[in-house]
Amino acid sequence: YKRGTTADFPLAQVVPGFAKGLVGKHQGDRVLIMMPGSDGYDSQGGAPQAGIMKGDSLIFVVDIVAIPLPKATGETVKPVDGLPTVKEVQ
Template sequence: MFTVRRAALASTLLLTMALSACNSTDDATSESTGQAAASTVATTDCPSGAPDTSATPAWEFSGATGAIAVIAPTDDAAPGVEVTTPFSVDETTVQTLEPASGAIVEDTATVSVCYLGVNGRDGSVFDSSYERGAPAEFPLDGVVTGFQKAIAGQNVGATVAVAMTSADGYPQGNPQAGIQQGDTLVFVIEILGAEG
């Protein structure tokens, strides 16, 4: 029951974020958007192992209230975000956790990513492609502003984290995902590929 509910919540969030596809191999979705599947997309799954809690955080950040400590993903383990609640920011902040030398991601590119989304208010995970074990693919000009700010201008292959204001996330909240008006959101994002 919990797994079904989590999957339904993830699907709802992806739709709310206006993601055009949930899997880089979905040819029907690619055809309906008029775009070919990204040619630089990795075919590997998102690692679903538990975060390495003994690892040194790749990013520690104190907000206007609270703080976060972000553990980067590995080949076998999902990322982790430890939150001192309530965590909030007055300005969206992006941190590169693992740099890369791939192509620069344009602000209108279609990207393939593995990602984890955490609510700063209570530290809960509200969406995770790592839990689903598969990357998501979507056009950057179809997602919330903070997600776009985190990815555009980065290099393919990089892993980034973003702490986004409510204004750059869901200013009115998103009750289906448990996001209230004013919530700061934290994402950890592995950029697997980009096209366009």
């Protein structure tokens, strides 16, 4: 918040409690995430460089400003005649 800019990161790179706190949330939501150390940095022995010790509970306030959509996956199929088509835009 103090930086005055947003942060962009995949949920695979956050501690489990952070990802759990965002399940079912949407763009525009403000979320309060509170987690025990076991869902934070305990498995890593804490994060002393950030002032987080093993066993510390963590609290985050998160404003979800954007959610990137995943790319389409799978095989291309010919649509049934008369149905709309989908085109992926780069």
